[in-house]
Amino acid sequence: MNQDDLAHIQKCLEGDRNAFRPLVERYQRSVSITISRMVYDMETVRDLVQEVFLNAFSRLSTFDPIYPFKTWIQRIAVNRAIDHLRRKRPEMLILDDDIEMEEGSVRPQFEDPRPTPEANLVKAEQSEMLRHAVQNLEPDLRAVIVLRHFQDMNYDEIAVALDIPLGTVKNRIFRAREKLQSLILAREGTTKENVR
Amino acid sequence: MKCDQYLQLLDPYMDDELNVGERDAFEHHAKVCGTCHARLEDRRKLLNILTSARNEEWSIDIADSIMTAIQTMPATGSSSPLRLPIIIAVASTLIVFLLLMLFGAGSIVTGIPPLDILKTLVSMVEMPSTVQSNLHELRIIFGTLLGVGKSMILLIWSFFRSSVMSSPLLAIPAAGLLAGIAFILWFRVRFSRGTS
Ligand SMILES: [Zn+2]
Numbered sequence: 001m002n003q004d005d006l007a008h009i010q011k012c013l014e015g016d017r018n019a020f021r022p023l024v025e026r027y028q029r030s031v032s033i034t035i036s037r038m039v040y041d042m043e044t045v046r047d048l049v050q051e052v053f054l055n056a057f058s059r060l061s062t063f064d065p066i067y068p069f070k071t072w073i074q075r076i077a078v079n080r081a082i083d084h085l086r087r088k089r090p091e092m093l094i095l096d097d098d099i100e101m102e103e104g105s106v107r108p109q110f111e112d113p114r115p116t117p118e119a120n121l122v123k124a125e126q127s128e129m130l131r132h133a134v135q136n137l138e139p140d141l142r143a144v145i146v147l148r149h150f151q152d153m154n155y156d157e158i159a160v161a162l163d164i165p166l167g168t169v170k171n172r173i174f175r176a177r178e179k180l181q182s183l184i185l186a187r188e189g190t191t192k193e194n195v196r
Numbered sequence: 197m198k199c200d201q202y203l204q205l206l207d208p209y210m211d212d213e214l215n216v217g218e219r220d221a222f223e224h225h226a227k228v229c230g231t232c233h234a235r236l237e238d239r240r241k242l243l244n245i246l247t248s249a250r251n252e253e254w255s256i257d258i259a260d261s262i263m264t265a266i267q268t269m270p271a272t273g274s275s276s277p278l279r280l281p282i283i284i285a286v287a288s289t290l291i292v293f294l295l296l297m298l299f300g301a302g303s304i305v306t307g308i309p310p311l312d313i314l315k316t317l318v319s320m321v322e323m324p325s326t327v328q329s330n331l332h333e334l335r336i337i338f339g340t341l342l343g344v345g346k347s348m349i350l351l352i353w354s355f356f357r358s359s360v361m362s363s364p365l366l367a368i369p370a371a372g373l374l375a376g377i378a379f380i381l382w383f384r385v386r387f388s389r390g391t392s
Contacts, residue, residue: 017266024259032256046258053262058269126245127252148211149246155213173207181242 005069012060024053027070030151031077037146038081040135048084052077067160074151075161082139133183141176148173197225202232210239287352287369294348338384349377 005026011019031052036045056063056076063072134142147153147161158169205222208214214222226233308316316334352373 018263020266021259021263024262028256028258028262046256049256050258050262050265054265054269057266123248127249130245130249145246150250152250155208155211170204170208173211174204177207177239177242180246181238184242184245185238 002068002070006065009060009063009065009069012057017057020053020057023069027073028053030070031073033150034074034077034146035081037134037150038078038139038142039084040131044084048080049077052080055080071153071157071161074147074153075163078143078147078162082143085139085142129184129187130180132187133180136183137176137179141172141179144169144172145176145180197221199225199229199232202226202229203235206235206239210243284369290352291369291373294352297348335384338380342380342384 005023008019008022012023028049032045032049035048035052036042039045039048052073056073059076063069134145137145143162144158147158153161155166155169155173159166162169164172202222202225205214205218209219209222226236
């Protein structure tokens with residue numbers, strides 16, 4: 001447990017609301033990554049991230065300090081995203097190919113300082129393929145992929161964050177990756193067909 | 197090791213979640229079994245795509261809007277947002293219970309069915325001239341009401357006083373109840389003076 005986090009949480013519980021700001025500043029990026037990877041709907045990411053932090057603030061007294069704050073806030077984020085996905089109509093789950101991005105909202109930027117145009121193209125294609133494949137995963141499977149690959153959690157941490165047994169984590173990771181693999185391979189196949 | 201055992205270890209192997217013995221057995225099978233070797237390569241490709249997607253940088257800064265929302269949240273502190281609805285439900289139940297008990301007690305003492313008592317009260321509100329003819333019964337009813345209800349009223353009043361302090365909304369049912377009690381008192385004073 002990050003002692004610094006714990007000190008801020010303690011201050012919040014004593015009534016100092018401003019003590020929540022460092023926690024928001026520290027975790028807003030990781031929460032927004034989870035939400036955007038789960039939801040893929042840039043217009044709602046900002047609202048959902050905000051809701052996650054407000055929810056965390058109002059439930060701060062239920063936080064158990066034996067787990068890291070990061071794991072706890074990720075649990076709230078995943079649950080909020082799953083809730084959002086289940087409320088949407090099924091046909092809305094698969095978005096149009098263009099994701100509109102608001103000015104000042106979440107936007108991905110490539111970190112690689114000197115990418116060649118070809119490398120960029122391959123990367124963009126893969127990114128697009130992956131996005132499409134992840135959108136086709138059911139929310140529970142999406143959650144393990146996001147926590148494993150975008151939050152770099154190990155199996156134990158995922159089990160805590162999702163409140164599921166370790167065996168279920170392994171099972172979901174296997175099913176999620178098998179499905180992603182088949183979706184990406186199928187899409188690669190159709191792309192090659194189109195080229196011919 | 198058989199192929200289905202191997203499949204179960206595939207993802208834990210990729211995620212470095214195996215012990216040394218399991219890892220050796222896994223690697224040995226991957227060397228001797230062509231099918232499983234191909235599975236391993238496919239999985240590696242998928243994980244490479246996922247890893248490169250992780251390197252996309254996300255930036256977001258909504259700390260200000262989150263903090264503004266937190267500063268304007270109602271001053272319930274660490275209490276759960278469910279508390280107010282629960283209090284209102286309990287209070288309404290108590291009021292209904294009290295009314296039933298009062299009418300029941302009045303009915304037992306006078307031998308008049310509870311519904312008739314209600315009808316009498318309603319007709320008196322509609323036509324004040326009928327009050328005189330029913331005065332005897334009314335005095336018995338309200339005498340009983342006050343005797344039986346006094347302790348209940350005190351109990352509920354102390355309950356409301358402590359809850360109204362924390363939630364101003366509760367002033368509405370509390371005021372309703374107090375108005376009812378005041379009406380009973382006024383009624384009793386007004387009419388017992390008239391006949392004695
Ligand atoms: Zn095999």
